[in-house]
Amino acid sequence: MDEVIRVEGLTKSFGDHQVLRGIDCSVKASEVVCVIGPSGSGKSTLLRCLNGLEEASGGRVLVHGISVHDNNTDIDALRSEIGMVFQRFNLFPHKTVLDNITLAPTKVRGVSEEEARQRAHDLLVKVGLLDKINAYPNQLSGGQQQRVAIARALAMQPAIMLFDEPTSALDPEMVGEVLSVMQTLAEEGMTMMVVSHEMGFARRVANRVLFMDEGVLVEEGTPEEVFDTPREERTRRFLSNIL
Amino acid sequence: MEPILWFGWFRADIIAEYAMMFWRGLQMTVLVTVICIIQGTALGLAIGLARLAEARHSPARQLCRYLLRWPSTVYVSFFRGTPLFVQILLIHFAVLPLFINPTDGLLIAGETARNLKQNYGAFISGVIALTLNSGAYISEIFRAGIQSIDRGQIEASRSLGLSFARTMYHIVLPQAFRRMLPPLGNNAIALLKDSSLISAIGLAELAYAARTVAGAYSRYWEPYLSISFMYWTLTLGLAWAIKRLEARYGRGDTR
Numbered sequence: 001m002d003e004v005i006r007v008e009g010l011t012k013s014f015g016d017h018q019v020l021r022g023i024d025c026s027v028k029a030s031e032v033v034c035v036i037g038p039s040g041s042g043k044s045t046l047l048r049c050l051n052g053l054e055e056a057s058g059g060r061v062l063v064h065g066i067s068v069h070d071n072n073t074d075i076d077a078l079r080s081e082i083g084m085v086f087q088r089f090n091l092f093p094h095k096t097v098l099d100n101i102t103l104a105p106t107k108v109r110g111v112s113e114e115e116a117r118q119r120a121h122d123l124l125v126k127v128g129l130l131d132k133i134n135a136y137p138n139q140l141s142g143g144q145q146q147r148v149a150i151a152r153a154l155a156m157q158p159a160i161m162l163f164d165e166p167t168s169a170l171d172p173e174m175v176g177e178v179l180s181v182m183q184t185l186a187e188e189g190m191t192m193m194v195v196s197h198e199m200g201f202a203r204r205v206a207n208r209v210l211f212m213d214e215g216v217l218v219e220e221g222t223p224e225e226v227f228d229t230p231r232e233e234r235t236r237r238f239l240s241n242i243l
Numbered sequence: 244m245e246p247i248l249w250f251g252w253f254r255a256d257i258i259a260e261y262a263m264m265f266w267r268g269l270q271m272t273v274l275v276t277v278i279c280i281i282q283g284t285a286l287g288l289a290i291g292l293a294r295l296a297e298a299r300h301s302p303a304r305q306l307c308r309y310l311l312r313w314p315s316t317v318y319v320s321f322f323r324g325t326p327l328f329v330q331i332l333l334i335h336f337a338v339l340p341l342f343i344n345p346t347d348g349l350l351i352a353g354e355t356a357r358n359l360k361q362n363y364g365a366f367i368s369g370v371i372a373l374t375l376n377s378g379a380y381i382s383e384i385f386r387a388g389i390q391s392i393d394r395g396q397i398e399a400s401r402s403l404g405l406s407f408a409r410t411m412y413h414i415v416l417p418q419a420f421r422r423m424l425p426p427l428g429n430n431a432i433a434l435l436k437d438s439s440l441i442s443a444i445g446l447a448e449l450a451y452a453a454r455t456v457a458g459a460y461s462r463y464w465e466p467y468l469s470i471s472f473m474y475w476t477l478t479l480g481l482a483w484a485i486k487r488l489e490a491r492y493g494r495g496d497t498r
Contacts, residue, residue, distance in 0.1 A: 055299060071300055076405070079401065080404030088395055090396060092399070104405060107409055107413070108403065
């Protein structure tokens with residue numbers, strides 16, 4: 001299977017603080033990879049390095065074989081292939097749901113206004129929010145906002161979707177609606193990398209689980225391997241703390 | 244003209260006699276204000292962006308610091324740290340003659356320069372000084388407005404593949420503009436009032452008209468009280484217009 005993302009010896013420091021201490025991993029097409037680990041373990045930083053929101057201190061990240069942190073890389077073109085969903089949604093508050101979704105396809109991809117609107121329409125049906133097409137983000141609940149954010153990222157028809165703790169800022173009763181949209185996506189064959197504390201989701205949906213701690217990739221394997229028969233002591237300790 | 248007394252002391256006939264002069268002065272005041280608001284906003288945006296310019300890699304990183312951030316910081320510091328009145332005098336009597344001068348003007352020389360200086364010298368200096376001054380203040384408004392936008396907005400936009408310039412244009416500036424409207428309005432009002440300082444170099448605007456009338460009649464209540472009311476009316480109008488703008492563009496910003 002062809003690799004969408006390949007990470008080689010990735011390190012990242014903020015000042016003296018080393019957040020990533022040499023990460024090697026890869027994501028293949030149609031694979032769903034969940035990254036778990038205690039907070040401060042570097043999961044989100046890893047994800048943010050994948051689309052160049054963070055500069056790498058060392059090592060490299062290849063997306064479709066193109067180096068993300070190379071000065072000569074057209075980072076905007078590369079980013080349009082990588083959808084990202086944030087913990088705090090980050091919808092554009094001055095634009096309607098429709099305009100949030102159509103902005104990037106029309107401006108970056110050069111899709112016609114009409115086609116972008118059709119795409120937005122279809123995606124809103126998919127996330128179950130067609131009735132909110134003309135609403136502003138502040139008129140939506142957190143769960144609805146996150147579903148719009150997913151639709152917005154999907155409108156670029158990306159090769160991979162990155163989810164940075166997509167349900168952590170949600171009220172408990174809204175977590176399910178977002179996770180079920182993500183599960184549908186996974187079942188449709190979308191390549192996904194998900195940083196999450198939702199162990200149930202990871203177990204149900206992930207093809208592979210990565211466990212990170214203190215900037216190191218401690219263990220990886222199928223959900224059954226990592227959750228049921230973890231090899232590493234640190235993984236066991238983490239799992240016993242949260243389950 | 245027969246003296247006309249209002250309330251037993253206000254010589255309304257003086258105002259009536261110079262009505263045309265006040266009217267022209269009022270037009271000049273409005274013209275200068277409008278030009279300086281437009282130019283000052285454009286300049287302020289440019290300077291504000293220059294003060295925020297940052298790049299990750301050299302040599303762009305060094306260029307940003309030494310050619311953009313550093314000069315713009317000095318510029319803002321100078322124009323906010325010295326009196327506008329002094330700036331006007333400096334530009335009119337020292338800087339402008341360097342560029343527009345009949346004998347050896349760097350920009351314009353000869354007969355054209357003589358005519359230009361004679362007829363529009365005070366106007367040009369005044370507009371330049373006021374533009375440079377308000378540009379410094381407005382750049383601070385832009386800088387604060389842009390910095391007040393949540394980083395997540397920029398990250399979301401960039402992660403969709405929008406370039407830095409498009410992110411500014413479509414995402415950051417529209418949101419920042421709403422927050423900037425109240426301080427921009429205050430600045431416009433200050434600019435309108437400060438334009439009276441240009442009378443010192445002989446521009447025939449409102450304050451100049453009042454001074455002329457005061458000099459001719461040795462009466463001070465009538466001209467200065469009159470222009471006070473005119474300025475007041477203008478600032479009230481501006482404040483009203485800004486309020487309308489805020490109401491119109493305030494949508495979607497409450498979270």
